[in-house]
Amino acid sequence: MTRQTATPELRQWIIEQARAGHGPEAVLASMREAGWQEDVAIAALEETLSTYLAEQGREAELPAGSAVPEPSLEGAPASLEVLGHRVAVLTQMHLPRVVVFGGFLSDEECDALVALADPRLARSETVDNDTGGSEVNEARTSEGMFFGRGESELISRIEARIGALLNWPVENGEGVQVLHYRPGAEYKPHYDYFDPAQPGTPTILKRGGQRVGTLVMYLNTPLRGGSTTFPDVGLEVAPVKGNAVFFSYDRAHPVTRTLHGGAPVLEGEKWVATKWLRQGRFD
Numbered sequence: 568m569t570r571q572t573a574t575p576e577l578r579q580w581i582i583e584q585a586r587a588g589h590g591p592e593a594v595l596a597s598m599r600e601a602g603w604q605e606d607v608a609i610a611a612l613e614e615t616l617s618t619y620l621a622e623q624g625r626e627a628e629l630p631a632g633s634a635v636p637e638p639s640l641e642g643a644p645a646s647l648e649v650l651g652h653r654v655a656v657l658t659q660m661h662l663p664r665v666v667v668f669g670g671f672l673s674d675e676e677c678d679a680l681v682a683l684a685d686p687r688l689a690r691s692e693t694v695d696n697d698t699g700g701s702e703v704n705e706a707r708t709s710e711g712m713f714f715g716r717g718e719s720e721l722i723s724r725i726e727a728r729i730g731a732l733l734n735w736p737v738e739n740g741e742g743v744q745v746l747h748y749r750p751g752a753e754y755k756p757h758y759d760y761f762d763p764a765q766p767g768t769p770t771i772l773k774r775g776g777q778r779v780g781t782l783v784m785y786l787n788t789p790l791r792g793g794s795t796t797f798p799d800v801g802l803e804v805a806p807v808k809g810n811a812v813f814f815s816y817d818r819a820h821p822v823t824r825t826l827h828g829g830a831p832v833l834e835g836e837k838w839v840a841t842k843w844l845r846q847g848r849f850d
């Protein structure tokens with residue numbers, strides 16, 4: 568008698584039987600009646616069901632996915648006209664969801680943001696996950712400040728452009744943050760969403776819900792270093808003045824593969840403006 572091997576069709580049939588509520592005994596009996604050798608049938612049953620249940624379990628443990636900002640890239644346009652400003656679509660990736668834009672800000676807009684932010688800089692603080700307040704963080708050796716949403720014509724114009732490009736309400740955005748990295752400064756890999764396991768997170772989420780998207784705008788071009796890196800997928804986005812990298816995360820979970828950081832600046836300085844987008848109104 569020749570040895571049988573389980574086929575993909577057999578595995579599919581086993582999963583269908585399990586879904587229909589038939590117990591393993593009944594499924595095994597049917598397989599034997601259909602002419603499958605008992606040991607092959609048992610091995611196929613065990614292997615198929617354990618894989619299937621593990622996958623189901625992983626799905627079940629995941630938080631539900633949320634709507635996310637997303638540019639209109641149907642038809643693969645080379646560039647988009649956004650409120651009278653032409654933005655190039657340079658690179659995109661689907662998991663993590665990343666899109667790199669060229670010419671999102673003009674040189675004048677970049678220079679104006681740096682000039683306005685410079686006198687207002689302080690050592691960067693990140694949200695304290697325990698209290699929901701803010702704290703100085705060793706992982707982020709840059710200096711930073713926040714502009715109030717809509718605080719000037721320039722800020723409003725940029726915020727309106729972000730909203731139109733990413734199809735997301737301006738009211739759901741946090742204020743634009745400017746970060747300044749000197750040589751050697753970096754922002755170690757992190758997720759931008761708030762960690763659901765941290766005690767301070769429920770307090771943070773009362774105002775606007777989770778972060779679901781980030782746009783990092785490059786305000787200058789460092790001489791060397793300072794890429795925005797996505798270590799899970801080996802992606803490095805070069806910081807080029809006026810360009811911007813967008814990424815979204817539909818749940819506060821590493822399956823989004825949105826771990827990212829600012830690589831150390833090796834020569835020169837790096838200035839970025841970051842816009843974080845929330846699920847709901849951030850008032």
Ligand SMILES: O=C(O)CCC(=O)C(=O)O
Binds near residue numbers: 746754759794830839
């Ligand atoms: O500086 C960068 O390239 C990344 C900045 C960043 O991750 C952030 O502002 O959340």
Ligand SMILES: [Fe+2]
Binds near residue numbers: 757758759781827
């Ligand atoms: Fe970040």
